[in-house]
Amino acid sequence: MSEDARVSALIVDDEPVARAGLRHMLAEVDWVACIGEAGNGLAAVEMINRLRPELVFLDIQMPGLLGTELLAHLQHRPLVVFTTAYAEHAVAAFEIGALDYLLKPFGPERLAAALDRVRGVVGEPLAPALDRFGEAMGPGPISRLFVRNGRAIVPVPVGGIDWIEAVGDYVALHVGAATHLLSLSLNRLEARLDPQRFVRIHRTHIVNLDHVTAFRRQDGGGLAAELHDGTQLAVSRSKAQELRSWAR
């Protein structure tokens, strides 16, 4: 799996042990890559703007700039999980769009709950605990799918997916030669994919347009999408009409 598929995270805390501890806990999480640490608010602004992490763990009481003030200085807006011993800033933190608020002291279990929410925003499927809140998770299209591999959770970037197939209660992701099964409905997945790129060509197929080389007329009169590896996927009649109208 490519390194880039992991969620890049930056740790901001003025206490060295707190940084080391969080880095250690994150090292246990397969799908998160810790790309740096900052020890004060000013360094954090510089690093976030330069490294553009997707996720920032942000302490609030820090020299230089408070964690809550710091967000106003960012050119790049990451997902923010606050980490602090101060319960009183929680309301303000959620008002400025924090994804979660970890009260110190916290350990791997509470961190895992925060990471579930992160996973829900950047990808599918959701952690079981968040399943009921599916509609509330991130409005934008997701960037990854999280595939279980033994005990590990492996992120698969959506750009690398050739096509997606419904198989009973599961969806099968076809990524090059590999196939991953996910417990997820095709409808739910379709709703969270970028419609410019992923097109539902059939009741049971979603195809990544970037990987389609051609749409060809079949002998039987139907239309089929041909992928760069030669795979032929049937296009439903109603979708075929829609595609033709686009082509004109």
Next chain:
Amino acid sequence: MPRAWVWIPLLIGWLPVWVLFTVLFMSVHQEPWQRAAPVALRQMLTAALLGLLVHRLTLRLPWPYPLRLRFVAIHALGAAGYAVAWLLFNSLIDSIRHGQLVLNLGPGAAPYLITGVWFYVMIAGIGYANRTAERAAQIAMLEARSQLAALRMQLQPHFLFNALHTVVQLIPLDPRGAVRATEQLAGLLRTTIEEQRDLVPLQTEWAFVQRYLAIEGIRFGERLVVRSDIDAAALACKLPSFALQTLVENAVRHAAAPSIEPTTLRIAARLDAGQLSLSVADDGPGMEPDQLERSTGTGLRRLRERLAWLYGGSARLQFRRTDPHGLTATLTLPQIANGDDDE
């Protein structure tokens, strides 16, 4: 209770004086009581009115611990002043009544003045006795409050949560370090909860502060540098429990915490001419001393309260800015030789 009721015990207190004066006038001047009583009442009222000033003075001038010469001298002057003022006040009233200048010496100047001094001592004595009872009650109350509020006041709750976070994070990284930090934190909590004494030896307080600094040292890493210069002769000196802690924690919170660059704390203790002198200096951003007093929350205010009750006016706590930046807190405490050993 309405405010007017406060005057009732005062009046009752002066009634025997009226009776005593009446009896004196009757026996010394062979006067019938009908004539003696009004004269005695006038003299009693002037003494009582002037007594209000004496009462004011005792409020303004708390009893110092230990007793100071200045205090005794002020009251000696006060007593003399009171006696003379009483004599002149009575003469003034008689002069007005008779329409001519009268110097009312009664049985003679000396007994007159001695009676005045005697009044003064009674009034001031009752004032200080009240104040002492009040002080004992207040100390007991402060103690009870400080035990209940020990965790909240002596150690900021955020310090506790952050310290616990440090311990939790250390567990996988450095298990031995985690154990050590837990022991130190437990030691701090135990002292905070169990310390009952008003005054503790510097040795005890310094051990507590060192534990506190050890934990802050882990939290702040290189951003906190501590230099200490504790005079061995000062270790046996007494100071209010958690007094040094309050100053050190204050410096950590207002100097080290907001600084990106390392902050150096210099902690010094000296025994100097019978006084324990403690100082905590930082090279942090510094702030106006009066701004500090307002912003710092309850820690410093409570320390000042306790100093006032424990030492009267003889303890000094001062803040001044240090060059080029930073703040120095100096606490000077008189030492009572072999004082009340409550260990």
